[in-house]
Amino acid sequence: MKEDYLKIIFELGGTQAKISNKQISLSLNVAAGSVTEMVGKLVKDGLAEHTPYAGISLTSEGIKIAENLVRRHRLWESFLVFKLGYKLQDVHADAEVLEHATSERLMDHLDDFLGHPSHCPHGGVIPTKDGDYKEDSHQVLADAEDGQSVIVDRFIDNHDLLTYLDDIELNIGDRLKIISHAPFEGPIKILIEETGQETNVSFKAAHYIFVK
Incomplete structure (x- = not known):
């Protein structure tokens, strides 16, 4: 769906930077050809700009729509996790349904009920009704250097990723020390400083864990 592409480009930093088709393909788990086709539609609709060999970014109109979609989705995620006890990796599908079936009036009441949260359960920013928010970190764990200490800031909203992170017990707020990057796209060895x-x-996965 077009909305999924707008949300993932927003999440990957496409309000300010150019995002590659490969990043979108990996994040949404869709074929490269499908991404190329949808990117073409977004550009045609005036929602995105594509620069050959550089990538795609959202136009002001695309940003406005993405902010509204992200706000709706993440407020429902917050409700489902914090009020109904959903596991983080199981929340996306139901939040997806609810975001499309909710009036603006109900969204305003939900926001009030939750106390106007600034971030969702996986660390993503929640724009206010007026579109105000502080831009998230867009540095990914994969780009952190050996020996560097970083704090886990947020995760891409992807079911398989969130299930994987639950298995390895990696959480938002964890302070990590990068030990080594294995060659040929091998794993990254980290030390979780709180637990040793x-x-x-x-x-x-290291490309979809944002750190600061």
């Missing part, structure tokens, strides 16, 4: 536990994060 060493673990490996796959090359792919």
